[in-house]
Structure formats: structure tokens, C-alpha cells
Amino acid sequence: MGKTTAEEFSRRLREVISLVTSDPSSLNLKDAVLAKVIRGLSAQKEGEFAAMLRKRAALADEPVTTDTKRLIRLPSSLHGGSGFRVTPLAPADLGDFDPLVDAVVFGERDVKVDLAFPLSMPLLGTTFRLEKGVSAVPEALAVFLCCRGAAEIAGGGSRAP
Known part of the structure; x- marks a missing residue:
């Protein structure tokens, strides 16, 4: 992540933390700054964020999610x-x-x-x-x-x- 993205994320950190703790579904994942930070954090195999991500991840049933006949x-x-x-x-x-x-x-x-x-x-x-x-x-x-x-x-x- 570059300096500009890091500075922008740092400026918005309190807002992001508030949304994550109160209403995670309201996070705009299309937001370029937020998307870069999440991609960077989720790429790490170790650490606190990676452990939390593994604990809370919803693993998709691949045959069901890729076969549209099974979705309906x-x-x-x-x-x-x-x-x-x-x-x-x-x-x-x-x-x-x-x-x-x-x-x-x-x-x-x-x-x-x-x-x-x-x-x-x-x-x-x-x-x-x-x-x-x-x-x-x-x-x-x-x-x-x-x-x-x-x-x-x-x-x-x-x-x-």
C-alpha cells in the first residue's frame, strides 16, 4: 500500500472501526482505499487479522455456488x-x-x-x-x-x- 492510501486510511480509521464494530454490512467494499487495505491485510497468512478472518470466514460450497441450477x-x-x-x-x-x-x-x-x-x-x-x-x-x-x-x-x- 502506498503512502497516500495509508494516510487516507489513517484519517478515516475511527469511522472504519466504528462501522466494523456496529454495522459491518454498511462498509463500502468498492471504496478504493478500504479495498486496498483489506486486500493487503487478507494477503497475510499469519497475524491477528488473518486469524480473525479464518475464524469468521464463511466458506462457500463450491459445487453449489458455481452451479446455477443448484441456486434456484x-x-x-x-x-x-x-x-x-x-x-x-x-x-x-x-x-x-x-x-x-x-x-x-x-x-x-x-x-x-x-x-x-x-x-x-x-x-x-x-x-x-x-x-x-x-x-x-x-x-x-x-x-x-x-x-x-x-x-x-x-x-x-x-x-x-
Whole structure:
């Protein structure tokens, strides 16, 4: 960072600190001075800022963020990979949202599944520890396991290829 940028940042430091502590979303990241300082700080691999950045970073799920077909979901439809409800949320509600409870659509009626391997799975506030083979599980768990390819509904019929 050059002398002019450093002087301008120093002049605005109190304002920046105030925004960072009170309302970080109001920072203008297109501001050239602020952008240069943040780029310089985030390029450092060690130090206090780098540690704070790693601690607070939101890591993107690359396959989802780069595939636009995965970004658009019809609210209240079922997610094909889990059987959970697609639930619209405001950013403020994210902390209170538990997808393993709040997005579960199916009930607790027992359904027999043939599990391909042993596993432990939390759902609806309970952790289920299951062995390979046929087990009776709540309907919501059966749907999830089948969607993930970990189980099939047990009883009559042939296995899919």
C-alpha cells in the first residue's frame, strides 16, 4: 500500500472501526482505499487479522455456488438429495434454523429400511445409531436415507440395479 492510501486510511480509521464494530454490512467494499487495505491485510497468512478472518470466514460450497441450477429452489418443495423442505430464510433467522428439525417434512411413523452400511445420524432431536441390514426407523429418516442412497425400503420387490 502506498503512502497516500495509508494516510487516507489513517484519517478515516475511527469511522472504519466504528462501522466494523456496529454495522459491518454498511462498509463500502468498492471504496478504493478500504479495498486496498483489506486486500493487503487478507494477503497475510499469519497475524491477528488473518486469524480473525479464518475464524469468521464463511466458506462457500463450491459445487453449489458455481452451479446455477443448484441456486434456484422452489420454496416449500422437497430437496431431492435429502427429502427435506426447501425453506426460505432471512439472514437473521439462520442462527435459529436447524434443518435436521425445522426442514423435516415426513413424520415418525415406523418404516422398514434395508441399510447398506452402519451409521449414526441425528434427526428430529434424536441421534439414531443403525446397523447394516433391515431396521425400523421413523419415516423422515427412511426418506433421508433412501434419498442419500444409504438404504432402500425393505420388504418385497427387487433391488434397483
